[in-house]
Structure formats: C-alpha cells, structure tokens
Amino acid sequence: MTTQKYKDLVEKRITQTLQEWSEQSQITEKEIYRFLHNLKGTAGTVGMKEVEALAESTMLFFSDDSHKNWSMEEWGEYLFPFKTLIDKNSSSIMINPPNSANQLNNEECRQSEILIIDDDVELVAILKEALEKQSYYVSIALSAERGLKKFYGSKPDMILLDILLPDKSGIEVLSQIIGKAKKEYIPIIIISGEHSKEIQLHAYSLGVMDFVQKPVDLDLFLMLIKNRFELKREWQEAIIVDELTGAFNRKQFNQTMKQLVSDFKRTSRIFSLALIDLDHFKKVNDSYGHLVGDEVLQAFSHLVLNSIRVEDTFCRFGGEEFALFLPNTNAASALLVIERIQKDFSSLKFSARDEIFQVSFSSGITEVTEAAQESDKLIEEADQALYASKNAGRNQTTLYSKLLSAIKKDSVLNVIIVDDDALIRRIMTSHFSTWTPANIATVNIKSFANGLDFLQADWYSSEEKYIVLLDGVMPDIDGVEVLERIRRTYPEVNILVIMLTGRNNQADIVHALQMGADDYVIKPFHIPELLSRIERLAYRFLF
Incomplete structure (x- = not known):
C-alpha cells in the first residue's frame, strides 16, 4: 500500500470517529486520550506532521486515568480542529518508505553500538536520540545488573557509564568489565554528576578513557564520541592478532582472503575456507560465566593453532565464530583436517562450578573455483554450509555444494x-x-x-x-x-x-x-x- 493511501486512511479515521462521537451524548476522557495517543503515533509515522503536532498538543488537556464524561460541546472545541486541518490541507509532507525491507543489509546491522548504563532516564533519552541521529545504535541499561548482562551479551563498541546506579556503584561495574573491555578494545567513558578529584583519579587508574561531567554539553559530547571511535578504528587497524584467543583478527582475515584470491586468479592455486562456530556457546556463558566462556575460546584456539600447518591462517571471525584458510588444499582434504580438530575438541573436558562439561563446534567448508573466486561469494558459500551443519544437529562439518544454495535455512x-x-x-x-x-x-x-x-x-x-x-x-x-x-x-x-x-x-x-x-x-x-x-x-x- 502506498503512503498516500495510509494518509487517506488516517483522514478517514478522523472523520468517522468525530462523526460517530457526534451522535453520542457523551464520550469518556479515556477514549479521547487514546484516540489522540494513537493519532499522534500514526500520523507521525506516515508523515502527517501537522496532524501529529496538533494531536500532541491536544493530548495535554486529557488523561488516560480520568473517567470524566465529555459532551460534544466540550470535546468538540479540542477535536473539531482536526477535521478543519485535514479539509484545508490534504498535502501533508510524506516520508517515503523504502521500496522493500530487503534494502536493509548486514552493514546496517553492524553499525557501532553504544551501551549506556545510567538510571537518569531523561538524560539517557536525550543521548539516545542525539547519538542515533549520528547513526550509532544505542542500547540502554538503567541498572548495574542489566548493564553487565547487556555488556556480556551484546559486546558493545563503546560504554557510557554513570557512577551512581540504583543497585551498585558504577565503579564496581567498571572493575568487573574493564579487563575484558581492554582486551576487546571497547572504550569506556564515565558520565557522572559525581566528579570529585578522588573519583576521577580512581576511574582513570582503573582504565576509563574519559570522564565527562554532568550536565553534558551535547555538541562537545558528540564530537568526543566521534573522536573516540576514530581512535578505536586506528587501534583495530594497527593490530592483526586477537588478544583473547591468539588467532588472527578480522583485519588479517580480509588481507588473507584478498591475497589468496589474487593468487588463484594469477596462478590458479586453490585454497579452501572453513567457517567454524562453537555450538550453544551462549549457554556456556549463561551457565558458567563469561570468564569460563573465555577459557573455552582460548582452549579451542590453542588446539587449532597446534593442529594446522605454518601456511594455514586461523582467524577469529567474530564472537565464537572462527575461520581457517587452507592454501593448496581442496575441500575434501580440508574436511579431513576439520573433522580431526572437531573430534579432538569435543573430547576436551572443562570444569566449572563443580561440573564437567564439553563443547562441540559446527563447520562449513568451501573451495575457491572459477565460478566462485570473489571473497563475498566464498564467505556466503561457507556460511551456507555452516548453517547446514547447524540445522542438521550441530557437531558436524558440511562441504558446500550448489544444492545447499537451493535449500532455505x-x-x-x-x-x-x-x-x-x-x-x-x-x-x-x-x-x-x-x-x-x-x-x-x-x-x-x-x-x-x-x-x-x-x-x-x-x-x-x-x-x-x-x-x-x-x-x-x-x-x-x-x-x-x-x-x-x-x-x-x-x-x-x-x-x-x-x-x-x-x-x-x-x-x-x-x-x-x-x-x-x-x-x-x-x-x-x-x-x-x-x-x-x-x-x-x-x-x-x-x-
């Protein structure tokens, strides 16, 4: 349905509602409030800015909790202007939606995420709106407990942390996360009304990047955020090894892919790519804690690095997902390598909270060919094979074939x-x-x-x-x-x-x-x- 048709529906609803109410002796204030509340949201969504503004200002005269009855003479003074507005102006500015939701892609999903841990909801709302206008994704935690959960669950790219929180001090939160944040190159910025010299010295000694005092100068703050993200990108570009696991990082993955593809185009030297994902890894973190989860990642990486050749390249692709390049190796030979590592890893035993547990992984393998010699295509094929392994029950490896591309996940x-x-x-x-x-x-x-x-x-x-x-x-x-x-x-x-x-x-x-x-x-x-x-x-x- 076109946006114009949505606009017509809004106008029709206004007209019908006012007509129906005009035929009734009284209308409850709660009904009026809900009508205005819905109208404000709907009109704004389809781009009818004047109707939205009128609904927002009119809502101030009504309450959702009131049981007062209003006669037409009383409510008409507030609501009939809507009819006048839509009759006079039928060309409200519209916001054109995308032709299809398919226009969204994974790059949008990977926009930088900022986690705000602060119970000052008014400030949080202001910061969220301002930051999202700059194309950052903002997640919010109003307590330390929720903030810790979001930090370990979503791996944000930056953290904004208040000192005073309802359940525990922001300094306690900082002490818990600073080690992992440093390993993952996640900047932490304190934003607080508590800004004594002692608190600032302690925060800086623990490893925060900046200490911003409330009230916040929004223009300066947004520029600070931009500056810190630019610095973060420089950090990431300067390193090629993932500090936690010892595997190469995503930057080296991209460089290796580029080099191997170039060699294939020039010399026809084949290579295989395996994508590896640890099975049910979130359950490990949830059951035993993230420090134990880190131990599992380190053990897995150590095993792989000691199981591959010098010319192979092992990378941490993201989170609990890894990639292995095997030059001069066809897919069938790569399968034997991965299955051997798979068997060895699944036999490892981990201990936590007086329990013994084991972890497996799933993998997908593809081989460079004349038909698939671009990096995006190779990653897509290995990814399809990986998800075939997961959907088949996990703890197994699948070779890519054209049949997989015809099978939906x-x-x-x-x-x-x-x-x-x-x-x-x-x-x-x-x-x-x-x-x-x-x-x-x-x-x-x-x-x-x-x-x-x-x-x-x-x-x-x-x-x-x-x-x-x-x-x-x-x-x-x-x-x-x-x-x-x-x-x-x-x-x-x-x-x-x-x-x-x-x-x-x-x-x-x-x-x-x-x-x-x-x-x-x-x-x-x-x-x-x-x-x-x-x-x-x-x-x-x-x-």
Missing part, C-alpha cells in the same frame, strides 16, 4: 505486533511481509489488537525465536504489564521485546527497561528506522 523468526491501533498494525504487517533477513527461511508476522488476546493466544514455541513490538499504552492491559508477564513466563533468550511508546511516557520507558525490554522506539517512528532496529536485533539474536 530452517531458522524461523516471528515478529509479533501488539498494538491497539489498527492502522499501525496494518502498516507494519505490510512492510514486514517482504522482509527476508539472511539465513532465515521464514519470517512469520502476527498482530494482536490488545495485550490480553496476545497473552491468551497459543503464540510461543521453544524451538523458534520472537521479536515482539509492544505498544506501551493499550486498553485493559497496558504494554508494561504484558512485558512483565512475558519475562515471568518465557525464557528471555528466545524473545526480544521492543516497546513502542509516546514521548510523554517516561515512567513507562523506565519501568519497561527495568523489566527487561531490549529496546524502545518513540512514536511517531519512521518505518525504515524500525526495520533497521529489528534487523539489527535479529542479526545479534539469531547469529
């Missing part, structure tokens, strides 16, 4: 929209219906008009993944209560929740983040922005 991602605004549900369902993220066979789209219908529906399967778009203000059961029930009932590892909220609902934002919301988007939102967020979450969530 088995991964299923469910996007569930819970919003009482029918037009918002319709717009989002229409856009997401064409979304085809990488390595996912099926994206299922479901929508619910209220939280109660959603909670009572048979929507959950432990074998699938879910991203829930949850409106913060709904009749009967509001979004925060729905979120609480989701987190109480289902494993968090399978469900990501994005709250959709109005700008004035700061208390809802705070409560939602405290209850485990993974992100929030302020209404009105732009569909391309929302799609970008969801694709990034799906990328981190599934892979």
Whole structure:
C-alpha cells in the first residue's frame, strides 16, 4: 500500500470517529486520550506532521486515568480542529518508505553500538536520540545488573557509564568489565554528576578513557564520541592478532582472503575456507560465566593453532565464530583436517562450578573455483554450509555444494505486533511481509489488537525465536504489564521485546527497561528506522 493511501486512511479515521462521537451524548476522557495517543503515533509515522503536532498538543488537556464524561460541546472545541486541518490541507509532507525491507543489509546491522548504563532516564533519552541521529545504535541499561548482562551479551563498541546506579556503584561495574573491555578494545567513558578529584583519579587508574561531567554539553559530547571511535578504528587497524584467543583478527582475515584470491586468479592455486562456530556457546556463558566462556575460546584456539600447518591462517571471525584458510588444499582434504580438530575438541573436558562439561563446534567448508573466486561469494558459500551443519544437529562439518544454495535455512523468526491501533498494525504487517533477513527461511508476522488476546493466544514455541513490538499504552492491559508477564513466563533468550511508546511516557520507558525490554522506539517512528532496529536485533539474536 502506498503512503498516500495510509494518509487517506488516517483522514478517514478522523472523520468517522468525530462523526460517530457526534451522535453520542457523551464520550469518556479515556477514549479521547487514546484516540489522540494513537493519532499522534500514526500520523507521525506516515508523515502527517501537522496532524501529529496538533494531536500532541491536544493530548495535554486529557488523561488516560480520568473517567470524566465529555459532551460534544466540550470535546468538540479540542477535536473539531482536526477535521478543519485535514479539509484545508490534504498535502501533508510524506516520508517515503523504502521500496522493500530487503534494502536493509548486514552493514546496517553492524553499525557501532553504544551501551549506556545510567538510571537518569531523561538524560539517557536525550543521548539516545542525539547519538542515533549520528547513526550509532544505542542500547540502554538503567541498572548495574542489566548493564553487565547487556555488556556480556551484546559486546558493545563503546560504554557510557554513570557512577551512581540504583543497585551498585558504577565503579564496581567498571572493575568487573574493564579487563575484558581492554582486551576487546571497547572504550569506556564515565558520565557522572559525581566528579570529585578522588573519583576521577580512581576511574582513570582503573582504565576509563574519559570522564565527562554532568550536565553534558551535547555538541562537545558528540564530537568526543566521534573522536573516540576514530581512535578505536586506528587501534583495530594497527593490530592483526586477537588478544583473547591468539588467532588472527578480522583485519588479517580480509588481507588473507584478498591475497589468496589474487593468487588463484594469477596462478590458479586453490585454497579452501572453513567457517567454524562453537555450538550453544551462549549457554556456556549463561551457565558458567563469561570468564569460563573465555577459557573455552582460548582452549579451542590453542588446539587449532597446534593442529594446522605454518601456511594455514586461523582467524577469529567474530564472537565464537572462527575461520581457517587452507592454501593448496581442496575441500575434501580440508574436511579431513576439520573433522580431526572437531573430534579432538569435543573430547576436551572443562570444569566449572563443580561440573564437567564439553563443547562441540559446527563447520562449513568451501573451495575457491572459477565460478566462485570473489571473497563475498566464498564467505556466503561457507556460511551456507555452516548453517547446514547447524540445522542438521550441530557437531558436524558440511562441504558446500550448489544444492545447499537451493535449500532455505530452517531458522524461523516471528515478529509479533501488539498494538491497539489498527492502522499501525496494518502498516507494519505490510512492510514486514517482504522482509527476508539472511539465513532465515521464514519470517512469520502476527498482530494482536490488545495485550490480553496476545497473552491468551497459543503464540510461543521453544524451538523458534520472537521479536515482539509492544505498544506501551493499550486498553485493559497496558504494554508494561504484558512485558512483565512475558519475562515471568518465557525464557528471555528466545524473545526480544521492543516497546513502542509516546514521548510523554517516561515512567513507562523506565519501568519497561527495568523489566527487561531490549529496546524502545518513540512514536511517531519512521518505518525504515524500525526495520533497521529489528534487523539489527535479529542479526545479534539469531547469529
């Protein structure tokens, strides 16, 4: 459906609602508030800026908690201007959505992520908005516990940390994460109203990069962030070895790929590429802690480095995923190498918390050919073979063949929209219906008009993944209560929740983040922005 048609639907809804209400003797204030709340979000989403602005200013005169009844003479003074506005001006500025959600790609998913650990929700909201305008992705934690969980779970590119947090001191958080942050080259910037010389000296002695005093000068702060990311990129370009594992890093991976492809084009010297991913590694971190997870990564890397030839190149591709280049080796011979390493690694025993556990890995192998001699193509083929191994039960290796490219991955991602605004549900369902993220066979789209219908529906399967778009203000059961029930009932590892909220609902934002919301988007939102967020979450969530 075109954006103009969405605009027409909004205008039709306004006209119909005012007509229906005009025929009733009284309307509750709660109904009026919800009408304005939904209208503000919908109008802004489809680009009707004047309607959005009028709805936002008019909402201030009404409350969602009031049970007062309004006559037409009373509410008409506030609402009939909407009819006048749409009759006079039918050419509101529209925001053109992308032709297809497929325009989003993995590069957008890999935009720099900044984790803010701070319970000052007003400052957090300001920083989030300003940073995301600069194309950073921002995740938020309002407590130390949530911040630590997000740090270990999402591996952010930078951390903004407050000293005063509700559950423990930011200095305690800093002490816990600084070692790993240094190894991963993650800059940490303290932002705090507590800025005595003693605190600053202690923070710098622990290893923070900067100490910014509140209140924050936004222009200077944004330039500081840009400067620190440029410095981070220089660090990354200056090193080729991953400090944690001893494997080469992504930079060396790219250089090796370029060199081997060039050699093949010049001399026809073949090589094979194996992508390796440790199975269920997140469960290791969740069950035994991230220090134990690091020990597993180090043990795996040590084993591989002692099992390959001098001319082979072993790289940490990202997280728990690795890559191995084998020059002068065809795919069948590479398979024998990987299977030997696979057998040796799966026999290793690790000890933690008085338990013994073992870890396996899955792998996919491809070989350079005349038909596939570009780096992107080779990575894609090895990736397809890797996911074939995972989908077949893990702890195995698959050789790429053309048959794999014809087989869709088995991964299923469910996007569930819970919003009482029918037009918002319709717009989002229409856009997401064409979304085809990488390595996912099926994206299922479901929508619910209220939280109660959603909670009572048979929507959950432990074998699938879910991203829930949850409106913060709904009749009967509001979004925060729905979120609480989701987190109480289902494993968090399978469900990501994005709250959709109005700008004035700061208390809802705070409560939602405290209850485990993974992100929030302020209404009105732009569909391309929302799609970008969801694709990034799906990328981190599934892979």
